[in-house]
Amino acid sequence: MPAGAAALTGVLALAAALAMGHLVAAFVGIGASPYLAVGNSAIDLTPAPVKDWAIETFGSYDKVALLGGMAVVMVLAAVVAGLVSRRSALPGTLVIAVFGVVGGVAVYTRPALGQLALLAPLAGLLAGLAVFRWLHALALRGVSAIGEHEIAPPGADTRVQPADTANRRRFLVGASGVALGAGVAGLGGQLLGQAKNAEGSRQAIGTLRVADPAPPVPDGADFRRLGTPAFLTPNKDFYRVDTALVVPQVRAEDWSLRVHGMVDRELRLDYADLRSRPLVERTITLCCVSNEVGGPYISTANFIGVELADVLAEAGVRPGAEQLFSTSVDGWTCGTPVEAALDRDRGALLAIGMNSEPLPLEHGFPVRMVVPGLYGYVSATKWLTDIEITTWDARRAYWLDRGWAREAPVKTQSRIDAPEAFEKVPSGRVTVAGIAWAQTTGIAKVEVSIDDGPWRPTELSTAVNEDTWRMWRIDVDLRPGQHKVVCRATDRSGYTQTDRRQPTVPDGATGRHTVLFEVT
Known part of the structure; x- marks a missing residue:
C-alpha cells in the first residue's frame, strides 16, 4: 500500500x-x-x-x-x-x-x-x-x-x-x-x-432574593481610569483556574449536597433548600495560588449564598474534626480547615450567586464554596456536591498529593497595573497605579520606589472591607529614559511584604512586583 x-x-x-x-x-x-x-x-x-x-x-x-x-x-x-x-x-x-x-x-x-x-x-x-x-x-x-x-x-x-x-x-x-x-x-x-447543558436551568432561576445584601461599593473604591481594574470584576472577566477540561453540567433541579463524616447528623441539601434559606451577599476577593508576583489570577465579586457556618452548625461538627473534605461533581477534591469554615467573622459561603445573578457555569453553578482569606485550592470548590467533615490524616485532597501545602492563607501582596511593562509613556507627570490585598487583615499602606530611590507613600482608594483588594496610585515627575518602579504593601497587622522571591509552590508566591517602562 x-x-x-x-x-x-x-x-x-x-x-x-x-x-x-x-x-x-x-x-x-x-x-x-x-x-x-x-x-x-x-x-x-x-x-x-x-x-x-x-x-x-x-x-x-x-x-x-x-x-x-x-x-x-x-x-x-x-x-x-x-x-x-x-x-x-x-x-x-x-x-x-x-x-x-x-x-x-x-x-x-x-x-x-x-x-x-x-x-x-x-x-x-x-x-x-x-x-x-x-x-x-x-x-x-x-x-x-x-x-x-x-x-x-x-x-x-x-x-x-x-x-x-x-x-x-x-x-x-x-x-x-x-x-x-x-x-x-x-x-x-x-x-x-x-x-443537555445546565444553562437553561441557570436561566430559569431568575432573581435571587437577598436577605442581607452587601454594602454598596463606595465612590473612590478604584482608580480604573488610571489603569487599575474595576473594583467589582464582571463575571465574564473573572479569572478561571481549574482542572476541568469540560465545564461540568449540573442542573439546579438535579443538584444535591451531602454533609457527613464527623457530624452529629448527616445532611442532604438540594438547591431549593439552599435558596429558601436567608441569602447573604458578601464582597470577596478570590486569588489563585498559581498567581505569580504581579500575576492576573485575582478578581473580586459580590457572592450570594448561605452562611457555611450555619450549615455546619446544623450538622453539628464533632470535636477533633480538622478539615472539610469537599468534592466537586467531576471528582476534584479540596481540604479546608474547619476553623476557617466555622469562623463567622470570616463569612464563608455556600455560594449560589455572583454579581447579582446565578453562578455562571464556569464558576461553579449550581453551588460552590467561597472561604475568604484562603487560596482557592483549599477553599473554593466549584460544582460542589459533597462535604465530609474529617481529619487531615484520614483524607488527602487533590493538590496535597502534588506537592502543595495543606493550609494556604492568602499572602499580603501588591501589583503594578500602570504603566505596563515596557510601555512608552509621555514625559512629565506619570501616574503609577495598581492593586494590593491582605485578606482578613486589610491593607494599611502601599509604597513605591522609583529607580531604586526611597520608598514613597501612595494614595489608597476607599476601603470596602478586609476581604477585598484595594487600589493605589501616585503621580511622579520623570525625565525621558528607562525607569523602574517597585511596589510593596503593608497590612494592618504591620507586616510589610517581603522582597524575597518564592515560587508559587507550595503555598503561594512572594516578592515585590517590578515594572520597567520608558518615558519618551
Missing part, C-alpha cells in the same frame, strides 16, 4: 473512533468522551512543575494547549499506525486496540463517571477497528496497482486498467464517506452535549 493511502487510513480510523466515542458520550455523560477522559487523566498525572509552567505560559488557554498537543500526538500515532500496516492490517489493529484500552481505562478511573460511561470508549474502539480494517482492505485492492506499476520490470504493461481505476475510486469514496461521517458524528455529539 502506498504511504499516503496508509497514513490516511490510520488518521481516518482515529477520527472515526474519537467521533463515535464523543457521540455516545453525549448520552452517557460528556466526560466519558475518550478524548476528554484521557485529557483529564493527563491533567491529573502531570507533575506540578509542568502544570505551573503550562499556566504561566498559556494562562487561561492551558487546556486548549493540552487538547491541541494531544491531537497532534494522536494524529502522528495514527499516521505511524497506518505506515506500519502497509502490508498487513495487524500492526494498525494492535495500535488501535491499545488506544481503545487507554481510553477505557481513562473513563473507568474518572471518579464522576459510572460503569455505563464505558460504552463511549467501547463504541469508539469498535468504530476505529471497523473503519481501519475496511479502508485497509479497500486501499490494498484499489491502490496496490500503483505500487506494482512503480516496481514493474522493464517492458511490462504499466497502463492503469479500468478495474484499478474503479478500485481506487472506491477507496477515495470510502475515505471521503468516513471523513464526512466522523464529522457528522463528532458535531452531533457536541450539539447533543450542549443541548
Whole structure:
C-alpha cells in the first residue's frame, strides 16, 4: 500500500473512533468522551512543575494547549499506525486496540463517571477497528496497482486498467464517506452535549432574593481610569483556574449536597433548600495560588449564598474534626480547615450567586464554596456536591498529593497595573497605579520606589472591607529614559511584604512586583 493511502487510513480510523466515542458520550455523560477522559487523566498525572509552567505560559488557554498537543500526538500515532500496516492490517489493529484500552481505562478511573460511561470508549474502539480494517482492505485492492506499476520490470504493461481505476475510486469514496461521517458524528455529539447543558436551568432561576445584601461599593473604591481594574470584576472577566477540561453540567433541579463524616447528623441539601434559606451577599476577593508576583489570577465579586457556618452548625461538627473534605461533581477534591469554615467573622459561603445573578457555569453553578482569606485550592470548590467533615490524616485532597501545602492563607501582596511593562509613556507627570490585598487583615499602606530611590507613600482608594483588594496610585515627575518602579504593601497587622522571591509552590508566591517602562 502506498504511504499516503496508509497514513490516511490510520488518521481516518482515529477520527472515526474519537467521533463515535464523543457521540455516545453525549448520552452517557460528556466526560466519558475518550478524548476528554484521557485529557483529564493527563491533567491529573502531570507533575506540578509542568502544570505551573503550562499556566504561566498559556494562562487561561492551558487546556486548549493540552487538547491541541494531544491531537497532534494522536494524529502522528495514527499516521505511524497506518505506515506500519502497509502490508498487513495487524500492526494498525494492535495500535488501535491499545488506544481503545487507554481510553477505557481513562473513563473507568474518572471518579464522576459510572460503569455505563464505558460504552463511549467501547463504541469508539469498535468504530476505529471497523473503519481501519475496511479502508485497509479497500486501499490494498484499489491502490496496490500503483505500487506494482512503480516496481514493474522493464517492458511490462504499466497502463492503469479500468478495474484499478474503479478500485481506487472506491477507496477515495470510502475515505471521503468516513471523513464526512466522523464529522457528522463528532458535531452531533457536541450539539447533543450542549443541548443537555445546565444553562437553561441557570436561566430559569431568575432573581435571587437577598436577605442581607452587601454594602454598596463606595465612590473612590478604584482608580480604573488610571489603569487599575474595576473594583467589582464582571463575571465574564473573572479569572478561571481549574482542572476541568469540560465545564461540568449540573442542573439546579438535579443538584444535591451531602454533609457527613464527623457530624452529629448527616445532611442532604438540594438547591431549593439552599435558596429558601436567608441569602447573604458578601464582597470577596478570590486569588489563585498559581498567581505569580504581579500575576492576573485575582478578581473580586459580590457572592450570594448561605452562611457555611450555619450549615455546619446544623450538622453539628464533632470535636477533633480538622478539615472539610469537599468534592466537586467531576471528582476534584479540596481540604479546608474547619476553623476557617466555622469562623463567622470570616463569612464563608455556600455560594449560589455572583454579581447579582446565578453562578455562571464556569464558576461553579449550581453551588460552590467561597472561604475568604484562603487560596482557592483549599477553599473554593466549584460544582460542589459533597462535604465530609474529617481529619487531615484520614483524607488527602487533590493538590496535597502534588506537592502543595495543606493550609494556604492568602499572602499580603501588591501589583503594578500602570504603566505596563515596557510601555512608552509621555514625559512629565506619570501616574503609577495598581492593586494590593491582605485578606482578613486589610491593607494599611502601599509604597513605591522609583529607580531604586526611597520608598514613597501612595494614595489608597476607599476601603470596602478586609476581604477585598484595594487600589493605589501616585503621580511622579520623570525625565525621558528607562525607569523602574517597585511596589510593596503593608497590612494592618504591620507586616510589610517581603522582597524575597518564592515560587508559587507550595503555598503561594512572594516578592515585590517590578515594572520597567520608558518615558519618551
